[in-house]
Amino acid sequence: MKISAIETQGFTLVELLVAMVLAGVVTAGIYSLYRSQQRSFAAQDELSQLQAKMRTALYFLERDISTAGCDPTGSAGAGILFADANVIRITEDRNANGDATEYNEDITYSLYTSSGIAKLGRKTPASASNQPLAEYVDALDFVYLDKDGNPLTTPVSEPNKIRSVQITLVGRTAMPSPNYKDTAVYSNQQGNVVFGPANDSYKRLLLTTEVLCRNMALK
Template sequence: MKPLNKEKGFTLIELLIGIAISGMVISAIYSLYISQNKSYTIQNQVVEMQQNARIAMDMMVRDIRLAGYDPEGTSGAGFVAATSNSIQFTADLNGDGDTDDSNENITYSLYDSDGDGDQDLCRDTGQGNRSLVENISSLTFEYYDENGSAIATPVSTANLSQIRKVKVKLIAQTAKPDPDYSRNSGYRQRTLTSMVIIRNLQ
């Protein structure tokens, strides 16, 4: 019989080196996973922020365009209050000669509806503030007359009927800060601006 070949095992140093290399590989893989997961989370927040900003702006522009709609000429529809950070207006949407029905008296403003410290865009139709989208850090309005001249805010009662254009600007932000983003306390932001022509009051 031929004697069995002697097999030589790993030395302690070889084992330690192998463990160290394995640890480095695992650490690199874990770091890559954390980085990719963080990037994915941030990207999702940015997409959600952009969607919220667009939804908020589209809804406000659509509603503000209806300000002063008065097919019967008897409702007195128009602007009720106009400040730099809130707006209230009426429209006789169903043409019954008044603005007492649902969605005919609308106010837009920012409000912390959840008490969590984050501002929400709220729409009030007489039933209290209803949150439309969250994490809107700024909402501003500017008003212009038929000559394109700015009207000082808050707009006086006498000048409410002079409003012909409304410039809306909102800034949306991500729900959570990014520690690696140095601006805006770590919150990524998106700014949208729109000029609304009030055709019903032309």
């Protein structure tokens, strides 16, 4: 009688199987939720990295271009030396020694490719090689405006007429996002397309600003 009582209180094989299946379903559900959360965190991380690198790149561009032509002695010949739609070369005599060809004084910005990755390069001085400011940059676009705010044809034949520069950057995440397709067209402040549609799985960010070149008004 005692043994029989224990038997009736135990699990049948069917009950055990049902319990195992239920446990399996719950575990699979938890794992699936965990995976999707993990993917979501990774995507968030990619996006914040993209924002950080783009803001840093734009900060350098703004800082250097806004002080182009700084020439305290008036003898360094500083200014905007080359102004094309995707390349800019500026000089400034930061240490006021009458020479604007030194490191951090003669600066060229352009896109270049190394190890198969498109990068925004900052080259200084002119004889140096590109230093990467940001990776996975799809577009770097400059629009040069004269004193009346009219765009100058590029490459600008008379860079001394430049009073402000509209800078537009398009960058993407390093990793693709599953189930995402970037069909967007990216335009500069003039409404001209600078990139896209890429129709790929990378998320992108466009940053644009207009920089006043105060020293250029003194030319």
